[in-house]
Amino acid sequence: MKIQKIKNGIVIDHIPCGMALKVLKILNIEGDIGSTVSLVMHVKSRMGWKDVVKIEDRYLEEKEIDKIALIAPTATVNVIKDYRVVKKHKVHIPEEIRGIVRCMNPRCITNQREPVTPEFRVVSKDPVIIKCKYCEREMSGEEIIENIL
Amino acid sequence: MFKGRDIVSIKELSKEDMEIVFEVAREMIPIARGERKSDLLEGKILATLFFEPSTRTRLSFEAAMHRLGGSVIGFSNPSATSISKGETLADTVRVMDSYSDVIVIRHPYEGSARLAAEFAENPVINGGDGAGQHPTQTLLDLFTIHQEFGGIEGLKVALIGDLKYGRTVHSLAYALSYLGAKIYLISPELLRMPNHIIRELKNKPVETDNIEDVIEEMDVFYVTRIQKERFPDPTEYKKVAGSYRIAEELLQKAKRDAIVMHPLPRVNEIDVDVDNTKHARYFQQAFNGVPVRMALLALVLGVV
Numbered sequence: 001m002k003i004q005k006i007k008n009g010i011v012i013d014h015i016p017c018g019m020a021l022k023v024l025k026i027l028n029i030e031g032d033i034g035s036t037v038s039l040v041m042h043v044k045s046r047m048g049w050k051d052v053v054k055i056e057d058r059y060l061e062e063k064e065i066d067k068i069a070l071i072a073p074t075a076t077v078n079v080i081k082d083y084r085v086v087k088k089h090k091v092h093i094p095e096e097i098r099g100i101v102r103c104m105n106p107r108c109i110t111n112q113r114e115p116v117t118p119e120f121r122v123v124s125k126d127p128v129i130i131k132c133k134y135c136e137r138e139m140s141g142e143e144i145i146e147n148i149l
Numbered sequence: 150m151f152k153g154r155d156i157v158s159i160k161e162l163s164k165e166d167m168e169i170v171f172e173v174a175r176e177m178i179p180i181a182r183g184e185r186k187s188d189l190l191e192g193k194i195l196a197t198l199f200f201e202p203s204t205r206t207r208l209s210f211e212a213a214m215h216r217l218g219g220s221v222i223g224f225s226n227p228s229a230t231s232i233s234k235g236e237t238l239a240d241t242v243r244v245m246d247s248y249s250d251v252i253v254i255r256h257p258y259e260g261s262a263r264l265a266a267e268f269a270e271n272p273v274i275n276g277g278d279g280a281g282q283h284p285t286q287t288l289l290d291l292f293t294i295h296q297e298f299g300g301i302e303g304l305k306v307a308l309i310g311d312l313k314y315g316r317t318v319h320s321l322a323y324a325l326s327y328l329g330a331k332i333y334l335i336s337p338e339l340l341r342m343p344n345h346i347i348r349e350l351k352n353k354p355v356e357t358d359n360i361e362d363v364i365e366e367m368d369v370f371y372v373t374r375i376q377k378e379r380f381p382d383p384t385e386y387k388k389v390a391g392s393y394r395i396a397e398e399l400l401q402k403a404k405r406d407a408i409v410m411h412p413l414p415r416v417n418e419i420d421v422d423v424d425n426t427k428h429a430r431y432f433q434q435a436f437n438g439v440p441v442r443m444a445l446l447a448l449v450l451g452v453v
Contacts, residue, residue: 103260107280109256109261110260112258115237115239132260133260133263135260135279136281137259
């Protein structure tokens, strides 16, 4: 690993290749967040290629982390304290998704100039398929990634 | 059970809910025909928000409200309202909600009825949202079949024509399958029912491009219009449209009590010769829009 260990914070490991930036986007980590964020893309691991994200001095709520599952269902999140992993968990896809993804249907009312937040129900977790609460359009894979807000 | 409820998607109605709608609709028939008077909805106001043209849906809702002694306000030409000034649907709905007891909405964007239901305190009935849902049409279609055969389960229903773009057939297919009918999809290759709709059906439907294959077995022929605009080549359209035409001669091979339905308007998918046969039910079906909508209004307003 070419990036040094972090003292306190989280390590999001086993992110599918090329998804690290999207993961940060989902977690609303951009610009000056007051701590160090390291991002490694295309790292070789025992299970093939992966991306890794390390965020120092920052802990995320489990619910927040679970959003990652939408684009990185294989990800694991390690909580680090004093250079040691104190907690390790796999991401879980929530039952409902609100305000993270935009509906891909250009004729959906949520894509018009209306005061609503896009909402989806998760109809399948493997593969991830979500359904718009408004127009009932189903989205999966790339369609979800392309429409992350 | 129905009081205050929104009717946005057919998928939100259980079999029991549908049975209740049919039962109330049956009782409404004499009132819908004008044979009996009713003041069931006296003092109640229906707001019709039609952002898109529609004759049958809007007028049958209006007729339904009037037949039950209620009144109607609304518009069918949004260019003459504040919407043309850029008002959001959410705001229009909130205002109209404060003027009325129940709202019917028809809007070109999908999901608009769901949005309206969120912003309105009173019940909202979806009168068609873009390519999305049109639950009252589905209910009147089901009611027509139910009236004819006394139930839906086990019936063989052929859905014919444009199964790709027609929203009516999508929700009808779902509801028929949910109620246990056996579905046959008959359409040209280009206008096949989309996979995401077929995936939601309880049993895999039989697909064919030839009506003759199934003509003898069917209880119901549900015919839809094949639109010329769907075909890049006009000669192809002519060829295809001709082969999905229901004529009297073809129906001679059908079961004696088989019925022919159509959401109307028809162009030439059903020969006028069929109108006078014992099979024709499309005008009855159009009329059924009134008692079914009367039933829904009475139910969501909590008077029955």
